[in-house]
Structures are given as structure tokens and as C-alpha cells.
Amino acid sequence: MTTDTTPGMESDDGEVFRHRSVLLDQAVDYLVTDGSGRYVDATFGRGGHSRLILGRLSADGALLGIDKDPQAITVAKELAVADSRFCWYHGSFAELDQALVAQGWPQANGVLMDLGVSSPQLDDASRGFSFMRDGPLDMRMNPEQSPSAAEWLAGAEEHDIANVIFRYGEERFSRRIARLIVERRQEAPLETTRQLAALVAEAVPKKEKHKHPATRTFQAIRIFINRELEDLETGLREAVDRLAPGGRLVVISFHSLEDRLVKRFMRDLARGPKIPKGVPVTADQEQSGYRLVGKAFKASGQEIEDNVRARSAVMRVLERKAH
Incomplete structure (x- = not known):
């Protein structure tokens, strides 16, 4: 190779x-x-x-x-x-x-x-693409454009979040994840990749072998944010x-x-x-x-x-x- x-x-x-x-x-x-x-x-x-x-x-x-x-x-x-x-x-x-x-x-x-x-982009925690390293919840390929993932999640409607996670991540628990995001953001904003990954892991009742439960959600939000x-x-x-x-x-x-x-x-x-x-x-x-x-x-x-x-x-x- x-x-x-x-x-x-x-x-x-x-x-x-x-x-x-x-x-x-x-x-x-x-x-x-x-x-x-x-x-x-x-x-x-x-x-x-x-x-x-x-x-x-x-x-x-x-x-x-x-x-x-x-x-x-x-x-x-x-x-x-x-x-x-x-x-x-x-x-x-x-x-x-x-x-x-x-x-x-x-x-x-x-x-x-x-x-x-x-x-x-994945390996740089400051870009916010990966749940493997804690960093700001950004996910923008061009940081000069808006919104970041954190900004979108802070204001999006629950059904819109669920639809994005289902459409772009093919995540069957998208509604549970979206519901918990909206509940938790009322207490404190989601600002880091680790916060979102932990929230998704909590919301997903069934885990896939050899795959982090947040994989599909992170993929979906990234695809949506970057069109x-x-x-x-x-x-x-x-x-x-x-x-x-x-x-x-x-x-x-x-x-x-x-x-x-x-x-x-x-x-x-x-x-x-x-x-x-x-x-x-x-x-x-x-x-x-x-x-x-x-x-x-x-x-x-x-x-x-x-x-x-x-x-x-x-x-x-x-x-x-x-x-």
C-alpha cells in the first residue's frame, strides 16, 4: 500500500x-x-x-x-x-x-x-468531529461558516433533531436521542463531544457489538451541518x-x-x-x-x-x- x-x-x-x-x-x-x-x-x-x-x-x-x-x-x-x-x-x-x-x-x-x-479532522479534538477525544461540539468542515453542531442542537426543534439523526445516521432510536437532547439542554447546553456521546449512550437501549452507540448520531449531525x-x-x-x-x-x-x-x-x-x-x-x-x-x-x-x-x-x- x-x-x-x-x-x-x-x-x-x-x-x-x-x-x-x-x-x-x-x-x-x-x-x-x-x-x-x-x-x-x-x-x-x-x-x-x-x-x-x-x-x-x-x-x-x-x-x-x-x-x-x-x-x-x-x-x-x-x-x-x-x-x-x-x-x-x-x-x-x-x-x-x-x-x-x-x-x-x-x-x-x-x-x-x-x-x-x-x-x-477526526483526530483533532478541537474540530469536534469525533467522540473518541473530548473537544468542543463543532463538526464544521469550514469553521468560518455557521452554525456549529452545538449551536444547532441548542435551538433545533425536537422533531427536526430526530429526523436528522434518522435520515443521515439511520439510527432507529433517533426519537429517544432527540427527546433526551431537548430535556438536557434545558438544564445546561451541550458543548462538548463527550457530553453528547454520553447522552446518546444513555438514550440508546440496545448496543451494537464493536460500535460506539454515538457513531450514527455523530455521523448524522456532521452530514447535516456540512450539507x-x-x-x-x-x-x-x-x-x-x-x-x-x-x-x-x-x-x-x-x-x-x-x-x-x-x-x-x-x-x-x-x-x-x-x-x-x-x-x-x-x-x-x-x-x-x-x-x-x-x-x-x-x-x-x-x-x-x-x-x-x-x-x-x-x-x-x-x-x-x-x-
Whole structure:
């Protein structure tokens, strides 16, 4: 397995957070089909995929990195100084069209999306993504945007909290959890990840083996706060609209909600337009302008052993036909 040797981000207390890009080689192998092409790393993170992509490009190639996390953009700026073929855009991949316009790129030869929260975000307690380390209940990928998880939980209606936890976390005890959140916030605000994790553990009557009871709730609130699925739907559409002929969209997802969305989107495009029976059409009109490349790709046993977060990763590839 090739791991990301990206220099880590340093926290306020001096701890360094390193990130291993999952399916690193496989993603770049399928993405880069033209060394002189223009590519987009739509989830730059700490630059693991970007550095490998740059290694596959000629002097005429170019790469745009996009990320909503200011810490990721700090790393991107350093890379842009070190390599003139690289440029960056601070924002969501839902703004991919806008990012390409800003660079004067009419099309891209490939777009890569590595979805979800990154290892440095999870491991940095101050970001509030994980219940494994106590920290402020934040969960924002871009801390410059509002609201934080704590702010939302402080004022949201009980039924809205329950719906978010059920929809984005597929948590069957969502109503019990929401009810207890509303009861407890009347006594004192929920401010830390440990407080929320303990509350959820108290509310959930049946525990799953080898899974913390707060796992689904934390996932759900994070997805909602960052508008992850809405951004994904928009980003996928903008990516395929901007793909050059022969260009590829490579997407790595880490939970079933993401993967189902990506799978349906790519499958429907590859199938082509739905034409009512009896409507006269030409053969060209029946054909799709896109094709699936391979099936779902998953991390190897060795990669999962080296990086436990790779166990749920699924990679899918869609290509815009050249003709």
C-alpha cells in the first residue's frame, strides 16, 4: 500500500495529524488518462492525491485543488508555491463550476472526490468531529461558516433533531436521542463531544457489538451541518457537465448514504435517457454519452490492516465517452 506522506497539520498543543489517503494509487491510476490534461482534486484535504496526480502530469498538465477547510487551504497554498502547475480554490466541490470559471478552464480531463471527513479532522479534538477525544461540539468542515453542531442542537426543534439523526445516521432510536437532547439542554447546553456521546449512550437501549452507540448520531449531525449530501448531488452534476470527452469522474465514498447516491447517479447516466415506449428515436439518441469503468472498487486487505478507516471505502468511476 502507498500511504500519504503529506506533512501533518500541527494542533495548538503541538500534536501532528497525518492523513493516509485511501485507495490512493487506484484512484489516480483511473483518474489520469492524459499527462498534459487538466484535473481537479475536489477534496484536497492534505494533498495526498494531489501530489500523486502531479507526479503523473507533464510540464503542460495542471491541477486544481478544492477544499472548504481553511487548514487544508493552508497546505494547498504551500503546494501552489512549490509547483506552478497547481492552483487552489477555497470552497465546496458544489462550487466546482465556479472554481473552474475562476481558473478559465472550460473543461477538466478528470475530477476526483474523496468524500467524508479526513483523518486530521477526526483526530483533532478541537474540530469536534469525533467522540473518541473530548473537544468542543463543532463538526464544521469550514469553521468560518455557521452554525456549529452545538449551536444547532441548542435551538433545533425536537422533531427536526430526530429526523436528522434518522435520515443521515439511520439510527432507529433517533426519537429517544432527540427527546433526551431537548430535556438536557434545558438544564445546561451541550458543548462538548463527550457530553453528547454520553447522552446518546444513555438514550440508546440496545448496543451494537464493536460500535460506539454515538457513531450514527455523530455521523448524522456532521452530514447535516456540512450539507454533505446536498453538496454531493450538486458537485456530481457539475463534474460531469465539465468533463472533457474521455474524461473521468472518480468518487471514493465511506458510508452507504454516499455510495447509494453516487451509484444511482453514475448508473443512470451510463444507462442513458429514459425514452417513453413508442416514441421514435435514432440509435444515437438511445445511447448514453457516459460509461461505467469497472465495478465498485474496495481497499485491499493489506490497506485495511494498515489503515482501519479504509474498510468502508468504495470507489466508483464514470467516463465521458470520447465519441
